[in-house]
Amino acid sequence: GQQVMQIPQYQHVQEGEDFTTYCNSSTTLSNIQWYKQRPGGHPVFLIQLVKSGEVKKQKRLTFQFGEAKKNSSLHITATQTTDVGTYFCAGYTGNQFYFGTGTSLTVIP
């Protein structure tokens, strides 16, 4: 079946360091979304990528969609304690979204 894998599962960084999470799909995706979930909270939409090779930025966050539309990445520059949470990708294919397993980010002050 369809699988969307994310690595790493956990990441601990010192405040100010950079952070990257990677998302890989077994099949080509129509588009991909990224969500952030704070501890005890619900997923909150961050961004959507549609085009092959697309790059989007939101302040310190940079999102990329691979040329083959099978992988994506989220990079955070100079992490802050407010970045703590789990970051999920969700790939769209076959009329459904398939969520990745998430990367849990801990930021050490």
Added chain:
Amino acid sequence: NAGVTQTPKFRILKIGQSMTLQCTQDMNHNYMYWYRQDPGMGLKLIYYSVGAGITDKGEVPNGYNVSRSTTEDFPLRLELAAPSQTSVYFCASSPGTGVYSNQPQHFGDGTRLSIL
């Protein structure tokens, strides 16, 4: 604007009991979804609906049922609760028309369900 509202927030069930998780949205979204999230895992799609009167199975539908009689409401029914259904359940909605939507999803706060 309340967005997506789920009730109850917490529930403990005994094996074999049944219950309905409620979900309502006030954004007039056509699409609604039910997900379950197990500890340390991503979200798995249980059922979804593209509009009132239309529902379809997701990745993990076994043991659950849904209905969509109105645009606003999308309840999830557990008929015979099993320990494997212990999870956090999230309802979501998204805008769009047609047979599918790839629009951003708006999530409720979740229902934390334990089955003992």
